[in-house]
Amino acid sequence: MTQIQMLYSKPEVGDSIDTVDTPALIIDLDIVDRNIEAMFANFKDKSVTIRPHLKTAKSPVFAKKLIEMGATGICVAKLAEAEVMAQNGVGDILITTEIIGKAKMEKLFDLLRDHPAIRLVVDSKAGVELLASSAKAFQHKEAIMVLIETNVGQNRAGIENPKDVVELANYIKTHSALTFIGVQGYEGHVQLLRDESERKNKSKESMERLGRIVSELKSAGIEVPVVTTGGTGTSPWCAENNFVTEVQPGSFIFMDTAYRNAGQKFEQALHLVATVISKPDAKRAVIDSGYKSLSTDSGAPEVANLAGLTYEPGGDEHGILKSSSGGDVALQIGDRVTITPSHIDTTINLHDFYYCHRNGKIEAILPIANRGKVQ
Ligand SMILES: Cc1ncc(COP(=O)(O)O)c(C=O)c1O
Structure with a gap:
């Protein structure tokens, strides 16, 4: 139990979700189950993993749940x-971002020593050399599994040609410290496109590039056991291509308004609960959630439990609710408001705990163990 939980023992498992202090992230576990089942059903008759x-989700508890359900x-x-x-016992991991910098190497090889199934991505000779020379320096015995990150249209990291x-694959093969196991080609630029046919066409273009x-690689005599791609907005389409072996969607588990606006039918499992702390006039209610608890990089979050209200940030600690029609706001000081985040990744990163419930009864209070783990 963490010190915070010991000092403030309420709420506890079994209490009503309405007892949590705010701002807080609450998760409906029944919806999480349905979202996982709905996403996984897309791949039931496919060879893709x-x-x-x-x-x-940033939590080993949800990682284990996903693995139990078939990941x-x-x-x-x-x-x-x-x-x-x-x-926390999850060893089969692909780290999807290049690991660069001397400062990281000691930590990386500490981790690989006990968890050799961890897979890495590279997109440069410099990256390959750093891994190979560090493997030697840290006397690492097993060959490290690496994938080449490719650029299939996002124009972020990755090799295009x-x-x-x-x-680069041939270069990797000249280093005995590394084993080339495949390619990653994530098409992040299409995930949130609202027009479904545009999203489908752009995803197809990306898959053609990946193909x-x-x-x-195959024509050059190089085997490609792993081809990993796809997000919440595209994974079922990616899996239609027989060269794709694996999909990597993330947001479907909890959802947010950005993905809802892009037509995804998964349900909103995660909300932020806030409290009205001030009502300076009839047309404005002020809640205890600003930039430090709700991200706005994907637009304004939405009020979920009351129709016709808009949210705007009122600074780091405050949010301002107004009526979209310009009328009075029917909220009083002390009222609780449920907000749907616009972008969950960046919102979750602002919080210490998930308050998980079924039918309004708290089932677990989970530390968000990977919150702030940005290095
Ligand atoms: C490399 C990579 N793969 C998969 C995903 C998951 O995508 P989503 O959260 O859109 O499902 C992301 C998200 O940013 C990503 O960066």
Whole structure:
């Protein structure tokens, strides 16, 4: 039990979710179950495996739940996230971001020593050399599994030209410290496109690019056991391509308004509960949630439990609710308000705990173990 829980013992498991202090993230576990079942059902008759991205849920408890329900392993974005997952018994991890910098190498090889199933991505010779020389320096015995990150349209990290991917794969093969196991080609730029046919076409273009890369590798005599791609907005389409072996959706588990606006039918499992702390006039209610508890990088969060209200940030600690029609706001000081975040990844990263419930009764109070694990 953490010190915070010991000092303030309420609420407890079994209490009503209405007893939690605010602002707080609450999760409906029945909805989480339905969201996982709905996403996994897409792949039931397919050979593709599911490796969900835990950059969203940030909790080993949910990682284990996803594995119990059929995931082969998980993805995380950062080394520090992988450390927490591994310490909590989740060892089959793909870290989807390049690990660069001398400062990281000691931590990485500490982790790999006990968890050799961890997979890494590289997109440069410099990255390969750093891993190989560090493996030697830390006397690492097992070959490290690496995938090449490819650029299939997002124009973030990754190699675009198939011939350059082949060149890097061959370069990896000259280093006995590393084993080339495949490619990652995440099409992040299409996930939130609202027009479904545009999203589908752009995802198809990305898959064609990924397919060309896989063909080029195979023509060069290089085996490609793993081809990993896809997010919440595209994974079922990605899985239609027979060269894709694995999908990595993340947000579907809890959802947010950005994904709802992009047509995803998963349900909103996660909300923020806030309290009205001030009502300076009839047209404005002020709640205890601003930039420090609700992210706005994907637009304004929405009021879920009362129609016709808009949220705007009122600074770090305050949020301002107004009527969208310009009328009076029917809220009083002390009222509790339920908010649907616009972007869960960045909102969750602001909180210490999830208050998980079924039918309004608290079932678990979970530390958000990977909150702040950005290194
Ligand atoms: C590499 C990678 N894979 C998968 C995902 C999961 O995507 P989503 O949360 O859209 O399902 C992300 C999200 O940013 C990502 O960066």
